[in-house]
Amino acid sequence: MNKDLNNEKELLGYIRSGDSDSFKLLYKKMFPVVLNYIKQNGGSEEQARDIFQDAMVVFYRKLQDDTFELTCKIQTFLYSVSRNLWLNELKSRIVIAPQEEIKDSSEEDIEVEDNDVRGRVAILNASLQNLGEPCATILKYYYVENLSMQEISKRMSYTNAENAKNQKYKCLVRLKKLFFKNASDLISLEN
Amino acid sequence: MNEKRFSELAEKYFDGSLSQNERELFDLIVSSNDEYRALFAQYQELFDTFTHIRIKNSIGNVLNETNSQRKSIESKPRSNQFLLIYRQISQYSAAAVIALLVVVGTLYITGYFSIKKEQVSSYTQLKNNLIDISKLQTSIINSFNNGTRKIENYASGTCFPVSTNGYFVTSLHLVRNFENAYVSSAKDTTRFSARIILKDSLHDIAIIKVVDTLFQSFKSVPFIIKHADINIGEYVFTLGYSKNDVVFNDGTVSSSTGYMDDSTAYQLSIPANPGNSGGPILNNKGEVVGILLAKNLNSDNATYALKSNYIYDLVQNLTSDTLEAPVVVKKQQVRSSDKVQMIKQIQPFIFKLEVY
Numbered sequence: 001m002n003k004d005l006n007n008e009k010e011l012l013g014y015i016r017s018g019d020s021d022s023f024k025l026l027y028k029k030m031f032p033v034v035l036n037y038i039k040q041n042g043g044s045e046e047q048a049r050d051i052f053q054d055a056m057v058v059f060y061r062k063l064q065d066d067t068f069e070l071t072c073k074i075q076t077f078l079y080s081v082s083r084n085l086w087l088n089e090l091k092s093r094i095v096i097a098p099q100e101e102i103k104d105s106s107e108e109d110i111e112v113e114d115n116d117v118r119g120r121v122a123i124l125n126a127s128l129q130n131l132g133e134p135c136a137t138i139l140k141y142y143y144v145e146n147l148s149m150q151e152i153s154k155r156m157s158y159t160n161a162e163n164a165k166n167q168k169y170k171c172l173v174r175l176k177k178l179f180f181k182n183a184s185d186l187i188s189l190e191n
Numbered sequence: 192m193n194e195k196r197f198s199e200l201a202e203k204y205f206d207g208s209l210s211q212n213e214r215e216l217f218d219l220i221v222s223s224n225d226e227y228r229a230l231f232a233q234y235q236e237l238f239d240t241f242t243h244i245r246i247k248n249s250i251g252n253v254l255n256e257t258n259s260q261r262k263s264i265e266s267k268p269r270s271n272q273f274l275l276i277y278r279q280i281s282q283y284s285a286a287a288v289i290a291l292l293v294v295v296g297t298l299y300i301t302g303y304f305s306i307k308k309e310q311v312s313s314y315t316q317l318k319n320n321l322i323d324i325s326k327l328q329t330s331i332i333n334s335f336n337n338g339t340r341k342i343e344n345y346a347s348g349t350c351f352p353v354s355t356n357g358y359f360v361t362s363l364h365l366v367r368n369f370e371n372a373y374v375s376s377a378k379d380t381t382r383f384s385a386r387i388i389l390k391d392s393l394h395d396i397a398i399i400k401v402v403d404t405l406f407q408s409f410k411s412v413p414f415i416i417k418h419a420d421i422n423i424g425e426y427v428f429t430l431g432y433s434k435n436d437v438v439f440n441d442g443t444v445s446s447s448t449g450y451m452d453d454s455t456a457y458q459l460s461i462p463a464n465p466g467n468s469g470g471p472i473l474n475n476k477g478e479v480v481g482i483l484l485a486k487n488l489n490s491d492n493a494t495y496a497l498k499s500n501y502i503y504d505l506v507q508n509l510t511s512d513t514l515e516a517p518v519v520v521k522k523q524q525v526r527s528s529d530k531v532q533m534i535k536q537i538q539p540f541i542f543k544l545e546v547y
Contacts, residue, residue, distance in 0.1 A: 172237075
């Protein structure tokens with residue numbers, strides 16, 4: 001199996017198909033630039049890694065959309081997304097504002113819509129925590145770990161998959177309420 | 192629709208496991224009502240956020256692997272971790288998933304006349320007319336809505352009676368875009384005109400009634416519609432018009448869910464060809480346990496059939512909805528333990544359906 005991951009077009013295909021090696025390569029080749037940027041703007045290495053992984057998810061999911069067309073280099077795209085995500089992060093945490101003006105070495109700037117994905121993930125995690133058990137676990141098993149209802153009912157000792165499914169539905173409705181309440185609370189705080 | 196059902200559908204919509212019919216219907220429902228629209232947007236946002244977390248976890252795992260297993264990477268075959276999470280990625284990715292992993296085709300013949308005219312080998316022609324889901328889902332919907340209508344003026348499949356007085360069940364995708372439907376059997380060249388009585392777009396089935404005065408009611412119909420699920424591993428067979436004569440095929444129930452975990456369908460290891468659409472799936476007692484929907488073009492032995500419960504329900508609706516009550520089959524007539532005998536009794540009740 002000969003993979004030419006240096007070829008941008010081929011690499012793109014591998015990323016699209018979820019190939020592990022291609023993700024490792026992306027990380028190896030493109031993370032240092034992002035790390036540098038985030039460190040310069042008041043972030044830690046750990047934060048940079050987290051941001052970069054989010055950017056990879058955004059990229060991967062964009063590639064699943066057939067109408068999406070990459071108009072720049074992969075590197076540029078990932079850098080732009082990471083940068084946007086980090087700027088959002090800084091905006092939302094007024095306390096930890098960068099000491100200096102934001103340094104920006106990028107020449108190209110790509111508009112990437114990420115729908116404040118980090119904000120949503122944070123709210124979702126907080127909502128799951130508020131939700132308590134067994135809801136948090138059942139929802140995580142199903143939506144994050146992708147376990148089947150059968151498997152979940154076994155692990156959480158429900159009598160059958162149908163019961164687990166009903167429970168999951170009730171939890172989902174509660175989560176939805178909390179999620180959107182928390183989200184609107186946050187927005188009103190910002191104002 | 193209650194919210195539970197709505198949330199289930201929204202979830203399936205999001206992960207791409209709705210059939211094109213269901214998808215269409217759900218689009219309609221959502222766009223018809225502001226409350227539904229808002230609710231749908233909320234579920235989308237939730238599922239989307241969960242999806243982000245899930246993919247991020249997978250990527251995280253892959254990257255951690257880099258540190259601990261750097262040495263073994265070269266020798267190891269490519270580990271396609273992400274293929275595992277394809278199941279529920281998003282509505283966009285769903286189309287890509289389909290293109291990547293699986294192609295499903297509906298099973299009805301089209302363009303019969305044009306073949307005859309041009310004297311082309313019908314074999315390739317039939318193949319060409321299988322609808323290919325590897326194209327974007329939107330294009331499928333279009334091909335069902337507009338495309339088919341423009342291009343095709345003929346299609347054929349299979350249907351079977353649910354009553355003694357002329358009510359038949361078949362696939363909705365077979366009849367929906369055509370104005371005239373004719374029912375005929377292999378034994379008899381007479382074709383009886385029929386019209387659509389009831390549609391179930393969600394499950395892709397329709398009930399048609401033969402309105403032809405020449406049609407005489409059956410004395411009895413040999414099979415009932417079973418109102419219970421069957422188990423995986425059970426023997427099943429089908430009879431259908433993949434050519435002008437009835438063709439028998441058999442196999443087993445391979446999975447109690449259909450294409451992309453659709454719980455309304457079975458996956459069967461029955462060979463099926465264009466023309467089998469709308470054909471009954473029968474068990475070893477000769478009871479109808481399902482109706483053929485589609486086959487997986489990328490997998491040799493995966494055919495999908497709607498569970499008979501949904502046919503049963505539709506027939507129940509029929510009895511309360513129509514003026515002229517159908518005489519629904521209530522008693523299983525076939526009892527022969529000999530397979531060949533049983534098929535002999537059932538075969539005259541499997542009909543060809545042609546639409547224009």
